Amino acid sequence: MNIRLQLFELEDQRWFPHVIRQGMLDFLRFMITKLHAYEAAVPLLQELLTRTNQHHITDLCSGAGGGIETIQQDLSHRMGQTIGVTLTDLYPNLASYQFLKAQTHGTIDFISEPIDATAVPETIAGVRTIFSSFHHFPPTIARQILQDAASNRAPIGIFEGSKKSWLEMLLLWLVFPFIILLVTPFIRPFKLSRLFFTYIIPLIPIGIIWDGTVSLLRIYTPGQLQQMLQTIDAPNYSWRTGRAGDKPGKHIIYLLGYPS
Known part of the structure; x- marks a missing residue:
């Protein structure tokens, strides 16, 4: 699936009810x-942390913090340090962030004020990451996110959990409705809403x-990311993009950037 359509996602809309989002x-x-x-x-993030001599991640566009706890644990284990x-x-999403902070005894923390990924404050350090969110941004804003990282000499890792295939689309339509109904009672923190x-x-x-559905259509392919990178002013800054993962449901598209 090489097409990319800039359709709208409900969770991006200001009018969309917060409780549903x-x-x-x-x-x-x-x-x-x-x-x-x-x-x-995880191996790509380990490479990025090691290459830039960092041991802290600042996750942008965190949403509800999906998967970050497992990633943090796996990274810490592989690198032999927290x-x-x-x-x-x-x-x-303060409720989810507080839940994750409590679960990890503060290893995962959060900033309660809004942070704009296109203009990250200089006081915020660490390797920047974006999981499952980069596709939300049209090319103009996506380039601003990359330019902000490069201009501030900040390493960045962007990861989309998808192979971007029509099979994934079919599974989403035919299987996911049943999965949602099955797993919802087990999601924590528990909410009656x-x-x-x-x-x-x-x-x-x-x-x-x-x-x-819209996310799959909006995800940038490695080729599209490479074209975008050609418009970034980033002297002495290196980029790499591609696909990784060979297990069902564990394919990713990634983009790494770091000071040379």
Whole structure:
């Protein structure tokens, strides 16, 4: 699937109800964590941390923090030291962030104020990461995110949990509705609103299927990312993009950037 359509996702809309958005993001966090969907990103992140002599990650556009706990644990184990993570977002999901902070005894922390990925404050250090979110941005804003990292000499790793295939689209339409209904009672922290808007008025499942479909159509391929990089002013800064992962459900598209 080489096409890219800049359609709209419901969770991006300011008018979209917060409770439905958070329910959708909580499901995404649960599934990414349980499936270890970003397993193939861990060696790439280790390389990025080692190459730039860093031991802390600042996660941008964190959403509900999907999969970050497993990634942090795997990275710390591989590198033989604790890798800290700070979650940030333009619309911080504070309930999920507080839950993750408690779960990890503060190893995963967060910034409660809104953080714009196109203009990250200079006081925020560490390797920047974006998981499952870069596709939300049209090319003009996506380039601003990359330019901000390069201009500030900040390493960045961008990861999309997808192979971008028509088979993934088919599974989303035919299988995911049943998965949503099956796993929702097990998502933590527990929320009655999540049950209501899944089983009584199914706005969360509808939102997940719609946004999942649009996400697949919006994800940048490695070739499209490479074309975008040609417009970034980044002297003495290196880029690499490609695909990784060879297990079902664990394919990723990635982009790494770091000072040379």
